[in-house]
Amino acid sequence: MVLSRQDFRKQIRFKRNQLHSDVQFQASMDxxxxxxxxxxxxxxxxxxxxxSADGELITTPLIEWLWRQGKKTYLPVIHPFSQGHLLFLHYDQNTPMVFNRYYIAEPKLDQTQIIPAQQLDIICTPLVGFDSTGHRLGMGGGYYDRTLEPWFKTGHGPKPIGLAHDCQHVDKLPIESWDIPLPKIVTPSQIWDWE
Structure with a gap:
């Protein structure tokens, strides 16, 4: 039986949500x-x-490590006017936060804190699942596929790097024409590199 994209989403989300808090903590450190x-x-x-939300690999320790290295960090905000698109806003310990329509925390919209996506060096992408060829399965909204399309077409701009638990890997995902494969995915135990 061939699993649909929705079946993969259900199975993988279930697996990552079953991870014990100790496992989640160690994974975030790794x-x-x-x-x-x-x-x-x-x-x-x-x-x-x-x-992180919904059992995703916890990114807070990575964000705090980046701050200690003197790096600037940014979080995605759902674009208020351009449907299906993201903005990226500067994020630090003092950033005022709100919940978006998916009940995910994001910075309160402030035009002075927006960075054009092309000025980012890396876009760490969430994912539900990934396969052995670098294809990523997201939640289905297409936000990151739209964001990464210019990089995919030209090879220029911010480098996308997926972050995932090891249990989110599957051999092969069903893919669609709009899916943007990732050049690199980092899990707690491995760096997957398709460059």
Missing amino acids: LVSQCAQLTEFQNAKHVALYL
């Missing part, structure tokens, strides 16, 4: 160790991440 090895993170000045 993620920092993995990312610290990558020249992309060592050389970056502007890094977009996301705040």
